[in-house]
Structure formats: structure tokens, C-alpha cells
Amino acid sequence: MRHKRIWLLLFASLLFAPQVLAGVEQVNLKVEGMT
Amino acid sequence: MQQTLRRLDGVANVKVELLSGNVTITPKPDGGFDPASVLKLTYDSGVSVTAISITATGHIVKNSTGELIFAVTPKINYPIVGGAFADKLQALAASGATVRMRGSIYAKPPGKEKKSKESPPLKFEVQEVM
Numbered sequence: 001m002r003h004k005r006i007w008l009l010l011f012a013s014l015l016f017a018p019q020v021l022a023g024v025e026q027v028n029l030k031v032e033g034m035t
Numbered sequence: 036m037q038q039t040l041r042r043l044d045g046v047a048n049v050k051v052e053l054l055s056g057n058v059t060i061t062p063k064p065d066g067g068f069d070p071a072s073v074l075k076l077t078y079d080s081g082v083s084v085t086a087i088s089i090t091a092t093g094h095i096v097k098n099s100t101g102e103l104i105f106a107v108t109p110k111i112n113y114p115i116v117g118g119a120f121a122d123k124l125q126a127l128a129a130s131g132a133t134v135r136m137r138g139s140i141y142a143k144p145p146g147k148e149k150k151s152k153e154s155p156p157l158k159f160e161v162q163e164v165m
Contacts, residue, residue: 022093022107022133023066029058029073030086034036034051 039080043072056085066108070140071157087141088162095128103128105136105159113140113159120161127164137163 040049040060045068048061062068070089077084093107095115103115103124117124127134139160 022091023064024062024068024070024089024091024107024111025135026090027060027062027068027070027073028086028088029060029077029084031036031056031058031077031082031084033082034053034056 036077036080036082039076040073043076044068066111069111071111074141083143084141085143086139088137088139089159090135090137090165092133092135094131095124095134097128105138113157116158116160118161120164123164124161135165136161137165 036058037049037051040046040058045063045065046060047063050059050061052058060068060070060073070087073087074084091105091107091111093105093112096104096106098104098114103117104112105115106112115124136159139162140157141155
């Protein structure tokens with residue numbers, strides 16, 4: 001029973017852990033000649 | 036311009052401010068958008084990009100010559116111009132931590148140069164480490 005609870009806690013912590021995803025979030029351009 | 040940019044792979048949203056010439060692109064979170072693709076596209080559409088800055092999350096690694104590289108995804112990585120952040124970036128490279136940074140990757144060279152279809156080598160000039 002105790003082991004089951006520990007596994008459940010481990011699973012929950014992995015599921016809700018904040019994930020750091022690599023990637024480009026935003027691109028800002030300065031553009032000339034737009035119409 | 037807005038529609039052309041929207042058609043690019045990995046673009047979720049494009050916001051264009053005609054008066055100021057500012058364009059904000061929000062990529063999809065799948066990481067498939069390459070900011071360098073904007074340069075080629077805008078060349079083809081006849082407008083001129085004078086500056087590109089990005090906010091991205093990735094790792095700082097050293098290449099074989101000891102140069103610091105901002106590795107965002109396996110396909111998107113830029114040599115870093117650290118400036119005032121050089122020491123901090125060296126420490127981050129050693130730690131292997133994930134880092135979120137804002138910086139400039141392109142600035143149009145001064146003067147009237149002939150447009151080249153080949154995009155110049157992009158470097159990440161750090162403006163903020165978050």
C-alpha cells in the first residue's frame with residue numbers, strides 16, 4: 001500500500017512538473033517598404 | 036506581407052504595424068519555425084528587413100573552437116555575441132542549464148548595399164538574459 005502511494009506521488013510529480021521547452025517564442029522585425 | 040508571413044512553416048500569429056514598420060511573429064510551440072526564413076521571404080516580397088530580434092529558450096554550448104553557441108533547436112543555433120553578458124554566458128555554458136534570452140540576430144548593414152539573395156550568417160547579440 002505504501003509503495004503504491006510512493007509510485008502515485010512520483011507519477012504525479014512527473015506529470016505536473018514545469019516543462020522547459022526550447023524554441024523560439026517571438027520574432028520581432030523592423031521592416032521598410034511595407035504598403 | 037501579413038499573409039505571406041502567415042504562410043511560413045511554424046507560424047501561429049503575425050501582427051503588423053504599418054506606421055512603425057514593426058512586425059511581430061509568434062511561432063507555433065512545436066519549434067519548427069526558423070527566423071532566418073523571414074529574410075529570404077521578405078527579399079522575395081520586395082520589402083526590406085532592417086532588424087530582427089528574437090526571444091528564445093535553449094542551451095548555451097561551446098563549439099570545437101571554443102566559441103559560444105545559442106542552441107535553440109538542433110536546426111536553429113547562432114554564434115553568440117555576448118558583450119556585457121559574456122561572463123554570465125560562460126557560466127551558463129558550463130552549467131548546461133536551459134536559458135531564455137532576447138537578442139538581435141540581424142541588423143541591416145549601414146549604407147546602400149546591393150541586396151543579396153543569400154542570407155548573411157546570423158549571430159545572436161544578447162540583449163537580455165531572462
